[in-house]
Amino acid sequence: MVTARDVARLAGVSQATVSRVLHDHDSVSEDTRARVLLVLAETGYQPNVAARAMRTNRTDTIGLIVDDVTNPFYPELIKALTKELDRAELRMILWNSAGPGESAALQAIDQRLIDGLLFTTATARSAPLASAIRRGAPVVLVNRGVPGLPCDQVDSDNADGAARVAAYFAAAGHRRVGLVGGPESASTARDRMAGYRRGCAEYGLELAEDCVANGDFTHDGGQSAMHTILERTGRNHPTAVFCTNDFSAFGALDAIRTHGLAVPEQVWVSGYDDIAMAAWGAFSLSTVRQQLSDMAQIAVTLLRERIGSPDRALVHHRFRNELVARRTTAHVEPPA
Amino acid sequence: MVTARDVARLAGVSQATVSRVLHDHDSVSEDTRARVLLVLAETGYQPNVAARAMRTNRTDTIGLIVDDVTNPFYPELIKALTKELDRAELRMILWNSAGPGESAALQAIDQRLIDGLLFTTATARSAPLASAIRRGAPVVLVNRGVPGLPCDQVDSDNADGAARVAAYFAAAGHRRVGLVGGPESASTARDRMAGYRRGCAEYGLELAEDCVANGDFTHDGGQSAMHTILERTGRNHPTAVFCTNDFSAFGALDAIRTHGLAVPEQVWVSGYDDIAMAAWGAFSLSTVRQQLSDMAQIAVTLLRERIGSPDRALVHHRFRNELVARRTTAHVEPPA
Known part of the structure; x- marks a missing residue:
């Protein structure tokens, strides 16, 4: 790496002179300035960003x-x-x-x-x-x-997006629905859960507490939450489930398949985010796009x-x- | 944001004195030092990393x-x-x-x-x-x-890993196999393709050129390469396909499903990398772990x-x- 010291040595000047050239000071002869600029160009020297940061505060x-x-x-x-x-x-x-x-x-x-x-x-x-x-x-x-x-x-507007999933489920004639939640610490998860609950109430969907379990926004968390819901409800399972993000919806789909249920014939599933994978053939996931x-x-x-x-x-x-x-x-x- | 100037003002000393305290110089009275340290603690001042970087070059x-x-x-x-x-x-x-x-x-x-x-x-x-x-x-x-x-x-050892996929296919009785390649610019793709070809030759597998197409390490690239192979070969399709990474294998699986073929009954598929998703129920992909x-x-x-x-x-x-x-x-x- 080329330093200001190297430039000074190659140009046969002091480091202070190199610095004056770099900062466009007048007190350098044209001859010296040209010699230093040539060495700067030949060596590809870049002034130290730390020094610049001290000057500009950026x-x-x-x-x-x-x-x-x-x-x-x-x-x-x-x-x-x-x-x-x-x-x-x-x-x-x-x-x-x-x-x-x-x-x-x-x-x-x-x-x-x-x-x-x-x-x-x-x-x-x-x-x-x-x-x-x-x-x-x-x-x-x-x-x-x-x-x-x-x-x-x-x-x-995460609450509004989730409420629209509830409206969609209701318009298709679902009655008993489920929810795979996300981590309470995330505002996105809280807003989506609240919006979905509000939408369910507004459109007359039954969201029983045995149809609700929280994941943690991961595949494994969604899979395990969906498994809990299906274990609890047996043949009385929800016919449509909203998952608070796509990644946990992929896990929920794996859990539903493990229980021998067909999507969408027996259970509808919606995610949230519309990440690129949601469009893959393996998933073809209905979701809410950000x-x-x-x-x-x-x-x-x-x-x-x-x-x-x-x-x-x-x-x-x-x-x-x-x-x-x-x-x-x-x-x-x-x-x- | 608190600067050294603020600290100096609050402690009623010069900036040079603040600097001497920060660098543990002796030339500051105990009384002044204590006052500066108190202000430093109260304001949470942190010395400028740019200045430190200039001193240490790190x-x-x-x-x-x-x-x-x-x-x-x-x-x-x-x-x-x-x-x-x-x-x-x-x-x-x-x-x-x-x-x-x-x-x-x-x-x-x-x-x-x-x-x-x-x-x-x-x-x-x-x-x-x-x-x-x-x-x-x-x-x-x-x-x-x-x-x-x-x-x-x-x-x-990407070549060795890919050669072992060929050995595995051969041991299971496959004869006509396929390859979804990766970008030629990537050494990983080149090594995996070369290793697989070497393994096919060594274990007596037929890797016909109509059973080879290149993806680009993406889902869509793998899907499109697999689609090309299945279009070209029709009922004479390969019975086992090696994809040079997992992401393109997920695409290949989608293409195989679209062509109405069953995995693994009609076509075996292997990826490479063992990313976390490979273990998901939706894929359950055989692969080579790095x-x-x-x-x-x-x-x-x-x-x-x-x-x-x-x-x-x-x-x-x-x-x-x-x-x-x-x-x-x-x-x-x-x-x-």
């Missing part, structure tokens, strides 16, 4: 906090956010919120290693998030919002604005979600 | 280059590498090799934003990789190796050693892979 690097990357929803969100950050010529540091990730991200803010943070898995209990907001660090919540938190937020690329675009825009104008008014942008019907529900067109 | 940050994060193999590799980097108290910056990722990573090396690079998708044609090696930047290739490249490499956590551990260790000792001898660590038989092949135990 690193052009954004921290991104995600939950389990092996849940395919997050790679799709990462891909959408990466595309927007690339377009804005910003680098990304990725942290996992499991383990020491959140604290490390906060430390990076304090140490000015990054200019701002995108949280995809915010919870009201996250101490690092609360601390970042208290210190006025630029933070945007994307995907999971936290009501009342004083920071920019981009999410979608507009990830639009959400990513707004989130990156808001973060850049917040970094530039720390005192700007707060923005909460909420997208509407759309029902996508496939072969796990017998009516392949959702009701209008 | 950022404790590692760059990680991956291919498409929406191929679930990479999230599993990222998770394994993250665990090892967390353990070593190193931060990670993630770049996507699609788009400007590789060049941005190289620039980050030149600008001393990161201490070293982990490449998971190295190709001999990658200009940034060649450039990084030429400049002596600490680089470790993990997952995909490039023969002859002068840098540390951690991979697994030891990702062991590979990640060795890769991070080698990179740390390389950063500490740039002139250390090169290491190429190659793991052996293991066949995992599931329900897409009728013999659920692989041959000894």
Whole structure:
């Protein structure tokens, strides 16, 4: 790696002279300046970003906090956010919120290693998030919002999307339905569960407590929750089940098959998110689509604005979600 | 965000005094030192990492280059590498090799934003990789190796793993077999294809050219390649097909189902990698397992050693892979 010292030696000048050329000071003769610029070009020397960061107080690097990357929803969100950050010529540091990730991200803010943070898995209990907001660090919540938190937020109307699944089940004549829930710590899971319950009540669907079990947004969690419901209810099983995300719906489908039941003839299944795998032939899962690329675009825009104008008014942008019907529900067109 | 200037103001001292306290200089009275330390504690001030990076020439940050994060193999590799980097108290910056990722990573090396690079998708044609090696930047290739490249490499014996799939098919009495290949640019794909062809020749299996089509390691690519093979061969289809990764095998399974053929009764299918989804009931895919956590551990260790000792001898660590038989092949135990 070429250092400023190497450049100085090759050009036959002092390091201070190299620095003056790099910073466009006048106090260097044209002859010396030309010699230094030639060596800079030949060696491909790049000024130390740390030195630049000290001058500008900007690193052009954004921290991104995600939950389990092996849940395919997050790679799709990462891909959408990466595309927007690339377009804005910003680098990304990725942290996992499991383990020491959140604290490390906060430390990076304090140490000015990054200019701002995108949280995809915010919870009201996250101490690092609360601390970042208290210190006025630029933070945007994307995907999971936290009501009342004083920071920019981009999410979608999860309660409304889930209520529309209930309306769809009711319109098709189902009476006894089920629910594979998600982790209570996630606002997305809570909103989807509440919206579905509200929709069931509104459209006259019976959601008995033996037809409800919580997964944890993973395949295995969904499989185990669905297994519990089918064990409990036997021949009196629900005829349509809403799973709070696609990944747990894939698990629920495996459990239903293990119990010898046919989808959609005996049980309808809907997921949430419309990750790419939901469209695969092996699943053909009916689900509720979140507009990830639009959400990513707004989130990156808001973060850049917040970094530039720390005192700007707060923005909460909420997208509407759309029902996508496939072969796990017998009516392949959702009701209008 | 609290700056050194704020601390100086609150403690009623100069910034130079704050700096002397932070660097443990003797030339500060006990009384002043105590006052500054109190303000530092109260404000949660953290010294600027950029300043530290200039002093130590280390950022404790590692760059990680991956291919498409929406191929679930990479999230599993990222998770394994993250665990090892967390353990070593190193931060990670993630770049996507699609788009400007590789060049941005190289620039980050030149600008001393990161201490070293982990490449998971190295190709001999990658200009940034060649450039990084030429400049002596600490680089470790993990997952995909490039023969002859002068840098540390951690991979697994992909040719041997694929040859064992051929041996398994032959032992079960198959005669006419197929191959869903991967991208020629990836050493993993080339090695698996070559190993499988060698195994077919060695064990007397017929691999006709109409039974070979290339995917691109994606679900849709595998589905389309398998569709091509079944269209071409009609009733004379291969009875066992090796797919060069699990993700394309999932696509091949969808194509086989679309053609009305039963797995494993009419066609056996094997993938490669043993990603978590391969074990799901919906797939129950026979495959070849790579030891990702062991590979990640060795890769991070080698990179740390390389950063500490740039002139250390090169290491190429190659793991052996293991066949995992599931329900897409009728013999659920692989041959000894």
